[in-house]
Amino acid sequence: MSTRTITLQVNGKTVTAAVEPRLHLADFLRDRQLLTGTHIGCEHGVCGACTLEIDGAPARSCITYAATCDGASVRTIEDFDADPVMAELRAAFSAEHALQCGYCTPGMLATARDIVLRLPQADEARIRKELSGNLCRCTGYVGIVRAIKRVLAARKEKTHAA
Amino acid sequence: MKAAAFDYEKPADVAAAVKLLSGAQGMGKVIAGGQSLGPMLNLRLAQPQLLVDVRGIAEMCAVTETPEALTIGACVTHARIEDGKLPDATRGLLPAVAADIAYRAVRNRGTLGGSLAHADPAADWVNTLALLDAVAILQGPAGRRELKVTEFMHGPFATALAEDELLVAVRIARLSKAARWGYYKFCRKTGEFAEAIGAMLVDPERKVCRAVVGATTSVPHVVADARAIAERFMPDEALKAVEAAGLGDDPYERQMHFAALKRAAARMHGGGS
Structure with a gap:
């Protein structure tokens, strides 16, 4: 399976990265951007621990794939x-x-x-x-x-x- | 858990999306908000080879209205409906239902079309759109077709969509000013999928009087002539509707659906819950 190159804003900084489509946003932020303030609980959208802001609105980062965030603006707890x-x-x-x-x-x-x-x-x-x-x-x-x-x-x- | 590997494409229009789905030969899956598909991917209940992200398709995010109807693009989010960003063609029914779907973080991403195409019997739009007798607009390689929502859903998580077909929009007939509705659902926890849904709609100018026994084990049970439940709540008639909904023999299930209908009627007539 092929990787996708995405460019997005993470806490106000422009980030470009190649990602596997299956990589969810919380893992991308924690493992690739070393922003470990976003916590992963249930990993299927139930517990809310991974909630952060995408384009100004709260969203679950564990069921949002990084590849779908090309062009988006993401704010994690570290940015507040x-x-x-x-x-x-x-x-x-x-x-x-x-x-x-x-x-x-x-x-x-x-x-x-x-x-x-x-x-x-x-x-x-x-x-x-x-x-x-x-x-x-x-x-x-x-x-x-x-x-x-x-x-x-x-x-x-x-x-x-x- | 982590999702199994898949490829990802984000087409710019409906034709391109249909082409991608055709090329995937049954192993493609459409993603919009991903609020149901995301968990299924992470739990590996779904393992498509290709995800086709339709959120970039302008037509599917659009809302258009005529004097007779409102057409809502499949990618319109619950939050957009909750916040009253759409013309109110349903006398407040759509925003009221949207506001009680899951949680705000889910409503910000989850979509009307995604929910309908996912076809969870307990989902709010599946039942609300059946109540409204809405029309689903589909596009495949052979072109467009329209189906009543009640014909679109075949069973739990099963729809009329072919593997290379896309749910583009939903059309809802505009309710008249005299129309009234009532909606009630039982959830074990706030924001969870419903255990039972009761819904009714009376629109005398359009000669509509419908009720829905919802969150069944399969498709919503629609009572197309619901005068004996909606205009005046007759318990025996409501029980008949619940019995016809195919819920099985569990008296608790039946009672809950009966109570949901009764409370929907009470709400419609301006009473409490």
């Missing part, structure tokens, strides 16, 4: 250091004990950031619904839900004050 929403989420995750082992956390943060930006009015029920595609086996979700609520509330207050 300077992101203001992610900074608020990191602080809230720490304050609310929203992680223990940390395996689900990169995917949780990718989904959490999408909730904060897309659904600023989300209540607890909506947050839980939106989080249902990301599994956490440590926390029981309570801390994660609280962390997202905390960020949403703080941002609402800021909007009112402004």
